[in-house]
Amino acid sequence: xxxxxxxxxxLPKEELDRIPLHTTMGQFVDWFTKEYAASPALSDLTNTYxxxxxxxxxxxxxxxxxxxxxPKGAHIAIFDRNxxxxxxxxLAVTSAGYVAMNFPASLPEMAVVGCCMKFDIDAIFVxxxxxxxxxxxxxxxVLPAASIADKPAPVAVIxxxxxxxxxxxGGTTGAPKGAVLSHRALMRGIxxxxxxxxxxxxxxxxxxxxxxxxVFGLIAGTxxxxxxxxxxxxxxxxxxxxxxxxxxxxTILVIVPGICDILAGLVKMYGPQFLGSLKMIISGAANVPPxxxxxxxxxxVTFCFGYGLTESANLTSANAYPLERPxxxxxxxxxxxxxxxxxxxxxKGDNLFSGYYKDPERTAEALxxxxxxxxxxxxxxxxxxxxxxxxxxxxIIVLANGENVSPEALEEPFYADPCVRDAMxxxxxxxxxxxxxxxxxxxMPAFEGKPFEEVEAYMKKLVDKINxxxxxxxxxxxxxxxxxxxxxxxxxxxxxx
Numbered sequence: 001x002x003x004x005x006x007x008x009x010x011l012p013k014e015e016l017d018r019i020p021l022h023t024t025m026g027q028f029v030d031w032f033t034k035e036y037a038a039s040p041a042l043s044d045l046t047n048t049y050x051x052x053x054x055x056x057x058x059x060x061x062x063x064x065x066x067x068x069x070x071p072k073g074a075h076i077a078i079f080d081r082n083x084x085x086x087x088x089x090x091l092a093v094t095s096a097g098y099v100a101m102n103f104p105a106s107l108p109e110m111a112v113v114g115c116c117m118k119f120d121i122d123a124i125f126v127x128x129x130x131x132x133x134x135x136x137x138x139x140x141x142v143l144p145a146a147s148i149a150d151k152p153a154p155v156a157v158i159x160x161x162x163x164x165x166x167x168x169x170g171g172t173t174g175a176p177k178g179a180v181l182s183h184r185a186l187m188r189g190i191x192x193x194x195x196x197x198x199x200x201x202x203x204x205x206x207x208x209x210x211x212x213x214x215v216f217g218l219i220a221g222t223x224x225x226x227x228x229x230x231x232x233x234x235x236x237x238x239x240x241x242x243x244x245x246x247x248x249x250x251t252i253l254v255i256v257p258g259i260c261d262i263l264a265g266l267v268k269m270y271g272p273q274f275l276g277s278l279k280m281i282i283s284g285a286a287n288v289p290p291x292x293x294x295x296x297x298x299x300x301v302t303f304c305f306g307y308g309l310t311e312s313a314n315l316t317s318a319n320a321y322p323l324e325r326p327x328x329x330x331x332x333x334x335x336x337x338x339x340x341x342x343x344x345x346x347x348k349g350d351n352l353f354s355g356y357y358k359d360p361e362r363t364a365e366a367l368x369x370x371x372x373x374x375x376x377x378x379x380x381x382x383x384x385x386x387x388x389x390x391x392x393x394x395x396i397i398v399l400a401n402g403e404n405v406s407p408e409a410l411e412e413p414f415y416a417d418p419c420v421r422d423a424m425x426x427x428x429x430x431x432x433x434x435x436x437x438x439x440x441x442x443x444m445p446a447f448e449g450k451p452f453e454e455v456e457a458y459m460k461k462l463v464d465k466i467n468x469x470x471x472x473x474x475x476x477x478x479x480x481x482x483x484x485x486x487x488x489x490x491x492x493x494x495x496x497x
Contacts, residue, residue, distance in 0.1 A: 215308075289415040
């Protein structure tokens, strides 16, 4: 079975035939607001708009933006929470032929100012509570996020290769960069979201838990909802929204593993009924431990995960049946080529970004002259073309004897243990000698009522067990059992800096 056959087999043929692959956000917005016109599209639990009503509101937002007198291709930022305003503005900015950039809601004042300068932001739409953070911005139009015109404006005629959006990216190390995605790349990423097990069109209720500033939340979550004609609930406060799951009753969630852990803990406290009508979880953006697949599958929730990068419009591969291969990140989505070069995964396709904004040096490091993206991830394929991550090039530990050790490869067996929430292998020293060390964050509910000394003893015994399977040069010589969470990135990955 080819990769395309694998993904096309996941949902009914009549649904595949109904959903086209568009090349611009203008075409996409026009299509879904007409295709699903009478279906509910967007709700904040007070107001619910149909797709036709959403389309009309987005058209009025476009008219307001057109009235600013900015040249086509101008950069427009959205500084908001996961609100109705933010979603409508992203659709309006991109379908009007401008370049959208969602700022994280957590940005402090000087970072807002710096980002407006670094990314040449011509206008910024700002949530009312964030307005004080924009006081020092100069040379950029600052506008209320609620701005909307009385009359509509049509979508623009857009070159598919022109920029549609800029996304922050930085992974677990390094300073954030701005990855530029063209309309064609963005649309390929959005199209790939339809490939989930079972019927997709008009059968699900989403809850937008992940920030729109993150490519996974925006593409796999929000835009994935619109392409399949489903209803999405806005989420301006993630903690409050998680507590309302039994009331909102989403049938599908697109979330990172850290939120999966929170849900699993709440289910343990309140019972399976806490999940309400939840039928499916799509997880990613960080390592997905096999225990999560096991927990949610036993609760009757279809649990899928995959792999992606901001630079590949988020979706690179997906594992639709992780119970069969719990450690694989799946098969490569259609429309891409992939190969392993010196252990590193390289990909190519119309989903790739065009470069990092105003950063030709790092763009050249990532993209080859003939269009291949060096992902930086060490991977392997099995005999059926399923992909496995074995490490990250920039995290490699070079031993004194010259051997290379992948921290991620050493971490993998720890994630297979149901009592480990997270682990980080790193280089350290003991009495001046180089050693491999590990920090382990226990899954504390698994040790309920037990003293911490027993937790430490369990983890050290686990290290001994795993060390017994490793060459002496690769064995872990220093163990720290954490009582506090790791520092994390915006997507809740463990930060290595």
